[in-house]
Amino acid sequence: MNRRHCAAAAIALVCALAVLTAPVQAMAAPIPEPSPTAPPKPGKKSLEEVRQEIDTLYRKAGAATDAYNLAEEQTEKQSGEIVKLAKAIVDGQARIAELKNQAGAQAREQYRNGGLPPGAQLVLSDDPQLFLDGVNQVRQGQQASKQVLAELNRTQEDLETYTQDASLNWQKLETNRLKQAKAKKKINAQIEAAKKLESQLEKKELARLLKLEQEAEYTAQTAWLSSGALKDINREASASGKKAVAFATREIGKPYVWGAEGPDSYDCSGLTSQAWAAAKRPIPRTSQEQWRQLPRIDIKDMRPGDLIIYHSDASHVGMYVGDGAIVHSPRPGRNVTLAGAGSMRILGVVRPDK
Structure with a gap:
């Protein structure tokens, strides 16, 4: 935005604020009487009734828009969770494969030693030093085996949890998508109904409709200011x-x-x-x-x-x-x-x- 536009915007802002914050006495001046209009035909809604109906429709569309936006936000969150869980599942599967390889290597090592467990091999040894060194190795090997099996069990349990969580998140995702679709349908219906009402108005009536909106806002703002609401707001x-x-x-x-x-x-x-x-x-x-x-x-x-x-x-x-x-x-x-x-x-x- 260039300086001229910035200055214009600033002037418009100041002018608008001046109107909005005028003393209550000034704002309490009588609202101009609406220009005379022909009385509504029997069965035809007055312009004020049309205004209220349009306002209600747009308010309902606003509420539905909130429902849509919330569902969209939740859908994005669930999608993000599913991506994280999918990565965790892939990592878990890779770790399980690695741990199984480790367990297999230990089994193959035992087979190469004649199928005898390490403890039996130590008992058969007649070298005291080899026996003492072997005791420590056996303990380390047993501890390592226990750790591999324990981690394998934990990883498998985690993988089951990740899979269950992913399934649950998919269900939530689909639920939120349905909420979005329902809210979108409601929004479109409300907005189309409001537009249809407006499209039936003539150009002069549309201008009058905007004026009625402004008068309703002015009346509400004046009443709010008259209540002393701004007294301590500084x-x-x-x-x-x-x-x-x-x-x-x-x-x-x-x-x-x-x-x-x-x-x-x-x-x-x-x-x-x-x-x-x-x-x-x-x-x-x-x-x-x-x-x-x-x-x-x-x-x-x-x-x-x-x-x-x-x-x-x-x-x-x-x-x-x-x-x-x-x-x-x-x-x-x-x-x-x-x-x-x-x-x-x-x-x-x-x-x-x-």
Whole structure:
């Protein structure tokens, strides 16, 4: 990005933050009345009802996307485990062959000595010094034989365990693949249903739909700010948090694509996980796992870089960037953008670098 684009992006960011953090009194100004529209025909849904239905469909697609991403993550893990186990099995088989060769060599040596065990050969010896030297050799040989047999048994047991583990991992892998396929089917169905609703709208209605979305977000953000939520939130980001915020804000304008984690597009948790990966703090891939695994903090203790988890099913996530704003990847058909931290129902806040 050249300096002119960087400057433009910085100005846009400052302007957006200024709107999001305006005093409550200013933000509490009456929301402009929607332009008059003809009353809906009998049996036809109002535009607001369509908006709510589309929002619900995309939220369900978001939840299914989390299920898909988690299954994909688990599939990759199981594949990695299977590769490791396969190598361990090959190494184990090679070691067993080596140990069997050692045991065979000892058996052949005994045969060459007339089939007599070493102890009997010593008893028959009439040289005292040879007898004493032989005693030590016999002990060493017996110890070596025991070690070979013991290691052979251990290696065979390990090999059986590796084989069982590999079989179990294959079963898990197939289970996760089925989960992925099921989640993908559900995602596509929800997104297609939402797109179908949007495709039935005229150009003016689509513009009005976007305005209704913005008004709903504005109303929720205003209510959140009016509650005094920002009163004690004035903490600075950690060094890692600053890097994560810098990464996420650089991606503003890139499109939402479900399952994407950059560099050209993102889903909501793809953006947050990649931002923290850039800060050298790997976190879970999905918003639901981020909510489940990362340390939770109170909203009043929030600082830039923290992740705000939304909706009761933890199906959406945004990164807090300060001054009451988040950067997030909203849904299909929308781009990574700034929004009010309170523009959606907050489930809680997690901190990747606590």
